[in-house]
């Protein structure tokens with residue numbers, strides 16, 4: 147199952163196209179000066195450079211201009227049901243789109259055949275990609291929202307939990323390990339979530355909130371999540387550390403010994419986390435356990451967040 151497919155990052159120019167798809171409409175730019183159509187969305191007509199372009203709804207019907215059968219994913223992120231029928235479709239308005247054919251097998255596909263649009267829902271937030279199928283196939287919508295088995299059925303393959311009494315010094319020390327736990331469930335960090343965090347925190351810096359500017363001027367080719375957002379999303383990731391400490395009266399989050407953001411989380415990324423017990427120490431305040439929690443973009447070696455969390459048991 148693919149888990150890290152890039153998601154569309156609407157700009158002020160392309161947003162009507164993406165919003166249209168969410169609402170079940172296909173919007174293409176039409177030029178008032180030369181009466182021709184343009185795709186992808188841009189400021190100027192690609193035929194006459196006039197800026198008199200406006201979005202208009204089209205049927206999405208057209209013909210197959212060309213296609214190829216991809217039997218292995220073109221990138222790991224695009225792994226899915228193979229083979230994939232990657233296609234260029236020419237709409238009746240004359241514009242050509244890169245897309246994928248669904249609902250047909252490779253031997254049913256022929257260059258020049260009539261095609262019609264299929265809405266592919268790809269994320270929980272309602273994001274829709276435009277796919278196509280044969281005009282004869284009864285298919286209008288497909289559901290490609292990634293399913294996250296860890297999030298829906300956490301208990302089934304959970305490891306046995308070790309009960310460790312707070313008074314058992316030897317058992318506590320045996321928790322310390324160089325080895326990390328299994329990965330947690332995955333969480334999608336999309337532009338909508340980043341925007342909400344920008345509002346909440348007041349950090350509306352363009353590298354987080356302005357996809358168009360971030361694409362043009364930023365070092366990451368698009369917007370990225372706030373480090374602090376990724377850090378607090380830890381609460382949505384269930385890390386199975388395999389133990390449970392018992393026999394305490396109070397447990398407090400005492401802060402962090404080390405907090406680093408070594409790599410960015412681009413908008414549209416899936417993240418997951420894992421952890422390990424780094425140290426256990428007795429002090430006057432109580433028993434202090436340092437938990438190293440690392441958040442990664444799925445598939446990335448380098449962590450996005452390293453947080454050495456101090457948990458104090460009393």
Ligand SMILES: [Zn+2]
Nearest residue numbers: 177180191194
């Ligand atoms: Zn024009």
